[in-house]
Amino acid sequence: MLILECPYCGVKAEETELSPGGEAHLKRFGPGSTGEEFEAYMFARKNPKGVHFERWRHAYGCGKWFLAARCTATLEVFGTYSAQTTEPPAEIVEKIKAKRPDWKGTK
Amino acid sequence: MKRYSVFAIAREALRYHQGWEKAWRAPAPKPAYDAIIIGAGGHGLATAYYLGKNYGITNVAILEKGWLGGGNTGRNTTIIRSNYLQDPSAAIYNKALSLYEDLSQDLNYNVMFSPRGLLMLAQTHHEVRGYLRTVHANNLQGVKTEWIGPEKVKELVPIINIDGPRYPVLGALYQARGGTARHDAVAWGYARACSAMGMDIIQQCEVTGVRSENGQVTGVETTKGFIGTRKLGIVVAGHSGQVADMAGFRLPVESLALQALVSEPIKPCMDVVVMANTVHGYMSQSDKGEMVIGGGTDGFNNFTQRGSFHHIEETLRALVETFPMISRLKMLRQWGGIVDMTGDRSPIISKTPLGNCFINCGWGTGGFKAIPGSGWAMAELMAKGEPGPLAAEFNMWRFREGQFIDESVAAGVAH
Numbered sequence: 001m002l003i004l005e006c007p008y009c010g011v012k013a014e015e016t017e018l019s020p021g022g023e024a025h026l027k028r029f030g031p032g033s034t035g036e037e038f039e040a041y042m043f044a045r046k047n048p049k050g051v052h053f054e055r056w057r058h059a060y061g062c063g064k065w066f067l068a069a070r071c072t073a074t075l076e077v078f079g080t081y082s083a084q085t086t087e088p089p090a091e092i093v094e095k096i097k098a099k100r101p102d103w104k105g106t107k
Numbered sequence: 108m109k110r111y112s113v114f115a116i117a118r119e120a121l122r123y124h125q126g127w128e129k130a131w132r133a134p135a136p137k138p139a140y141d142a143i144i145i146g147a148g149g150h151g152l153a154t155a156y157y158l159g160k161n162y163g164i165t166n167v168a169i170l171e172k173g174w175l176g177g178g179n180t181g182r183n184t185t186i187i188r189s190n191y192l193q194d195p196s197a198a199i200y201n202k203a204l205s206l207y208e209d210l211s212q213d214l215n216y217n218v219m220f221s222p223r224g225l226l227m228l229a230q231t232h233h234e235v236r237g238y239l240r241t242v243h244a245n246n247l248q249g250v251k252t253e254w255i256g257p258e259k260v261k262e263l264v265p266i267i268n269i270d271g272p273r274y275p276v277l278g279a280l281y282q283a284r285g286g287t288a289r290h291d292a293v294a295w296g297y298a299r300a301c302s303a304m305g306m307d308i309i310q311q312c313e314v315t316g317v318r319s320e321n322g323q324v325t326g327v328e329t330t331k332g333f334i335g336t337r338k339l340g341i342v343v344a345g346h347s348g349q350v351a352d353m354a355g356f357r358l359p360v361e362s363l364a365l366q367a368l369v370s371e372p373i374k375p376c377m378d379v380v381v382m383a384n385t386v387h388g389y390m391s392q393s394d395k396g397e398m399v400i401g402g403g404t405d406g407f408n409n410f411t412q413r414g415s416f417h418h419i420e421e422t423l424r425a426l427v428e429t430f431p432m433i434s435r436l437k438m439l440r441q442w443g444g445i446v447d448m449t450g451d452r453s454p455i456i457s458k459t460p461l462g463n464c465f466i467n468c469g470w471g472t473g474g475f476k477a478i479p480g481s482g483w484a485m486a487e488l489m490a491k492g493e494p495g496p497l498a499a500e501f502n503m504w505r506f507r508e509g510q511f512i513d514e515s516v517a518a519g520v521a522h
Contacts, residue, residue, distance in 0.1 A: 023408075035507045035508070042450065042506070043359035043449075043506040044359055045359070045360070047348040047358075047360060047408060048408075052408055054408070070407075072411075075409070075411055
C-alpha cells in the first residue's frame with residue numbers, strides 16, 4: 001500500500017486517505033496561447049517509467065494539495081513537498097540522484 | 108501449417124498425438140523486413156495478420172519484449188461488446204465484434220467466442236438516462252442493443268439482487284450479441300496464422316531504440332541487434348510512451364494499473380456478462396466455472412503490473428450487494444495490467460511525425476474486445492500510409508483540434 005507523508009499536517013497517510021492529481025509542475029497556458037501549447041498543457045504528459053513528480057491531495061485529512069516524488073516502476077517514494085513551488089526542491093532531487101544515479105532529471 | 112480439423116484429431120488419436128506440430132516458429136531475426144510491428148499482443152498480431160491477409164504484405168516481423176500475449180491480452184476479463192455512444196467507437200468496436208463472430212473459422216483456431224449476451228446495469232437514475240441515450244444512438248448506428256427492465260434482468264441473471272439498498276437495479280442496457288472469448292487463444296490463433304503466412308514472431312526481443320533518417324524510420328535497435336524496416340508499427344499498450352520517446356515524439360497517454368481477479372470454480376450460475384459501471388464491477392463466469400471479476404483502475408501512474416488492494420475491496424464490496432451468493436466465494440488469483448489511457452478515453456490509431464511510423468495505442472481499459480477491428484484498421488493504415496474510415500477519427504492530433512471521441516463522458520467511468 002502506498003503511504004505518503006503529508007508535508008502540511010505531517011500525517012503518514014495511506015492511499016485511501018489521498019486523492020491522486022496527476023503530473024506536477026505543469027506550465028499553465030491561457031488565452032492567446034497556440035494550439036500546440038494548449039495541447040501540451042491539457043494532454044501531453046511525461047508518463048515516465050521511473051521518477052515521477054505528481055500532485056496529491058490529502059482528501060480525507062487536512063484537505064491540502066501537496067507534491068510527491070515517486071518511482072512508477074517500483075512504487076518507491078522519494079519524498080513529499082509543498083505545492084507552493086514550480087520545481088522539485090534541491091533536497092528531493094539529491095535523494096533521487098542518490099538512489100537513481102542514471103536518472104536524467106526532469107525533461 | 109497443418110490445418111486443425113476433426114480428421115486431424117482422429118489421425119492424431121491413432122498415433123499417440125505424436126504428429127502435432129508447433130503452432131508457430133521461433134525464428135532468428137532477418138536483417139530487414141518490409142514491416143516491423145513492435146508488440147506481439149492481440150493488437151500487434153492482429154495488425155500483422157490483416158497486413159498479410161488483406162494487403163499481401165507477409166515479409167513482416169513482430170517483436171515482443173516478453174512472450175506473446177503476455178501483457179494485457181492475457182490479463183483482461185475477456186468481455187466483448189460494441190454498445191458505445193460515439194459513432195467512431197461504435198464503428199470500430201462493431202467491426203471487431205463482427206470479426207470475432209467468425210474468427211475461429213478464419214484463423215482455423217478455436218478462440219471460444221461465446222456470444223452469451225451482455226448487460227450493463229443501470230443503478231442510478233443518471234445511468235438510466237445515459238443508457239437510454241446509448242440505446243437510441245446504437246439503433247441509429249446499426250448496433251442492436253435494447254433497454255430492459257429489472258424483471259427481465261432478474262430473468263436473465265437469477266443470482267442477481269435487484270433490490271439492493273444502496274445500488275438497486277433499475278434496468279439494463281442489453282446487447283445480445285456481446286459475450287466473451289478465450290483471450291490467450293485470440294493471441295495464439297493470430298500468432299499461428301501469422302507464422303503460417305511466413306511472418307517472424309520474435310519473442311524475448313526488446314526494442315531499445317528507433318533509428319531514423321530525414322523523418323523516416325530505417326530500423327529498430329533491439330536486444331537481438333539492429334533490424335531494418337521500411338515501415339514500423341508501434342502497438343505496445345502500456346509502454347507506448349516509452350517507445351514513442353525512442354522515436355522522438357510524445358503521446359497524450361498515461362499508464363495506469365488495472366486489476367482483475369477470479370474466484371474458485373463453482374457450478375454454472377450465470378450465463379451472461381454483467382457490468383455494473385456505477386460500482387466499477389464486472390463479472391462473468393468462465394468455462395472452468397471461475398467467476399471472472401474486473402474492477403477500476405488505480406488513480407496514479409504505475410508500471411508495476413500490480414494494483415492497490417483497496418480497489419479490489421471496493422469492487423467486491425459492491426458486487427456482494429448485487430450478487431449476495433458470491434459473499435462466501437474464495438478469490439483464487441488476482442493480477443494487474445498496465446493500461447494506456449488517453450485524455451478522451453478513446454484509442455489512437457494514427458500516423459506519427461515520422462513518415463513511415465504508425466502507432467496504435469490508448470485502448471485503455473477496453474482493448475481486448477477491439478482486437479480484430481483494431482488490427483484491421485491498423486493494417487489498412489500501415490499498408491496504404493493513410494487511415495481508412497475506421498481509423499481516421501482516431502488520429503493523435505485530435506487533442507490539439509479538440510475533436511475528442513469522448514467515451515469518458517459517455518461511459519462515466521473507465522470502460
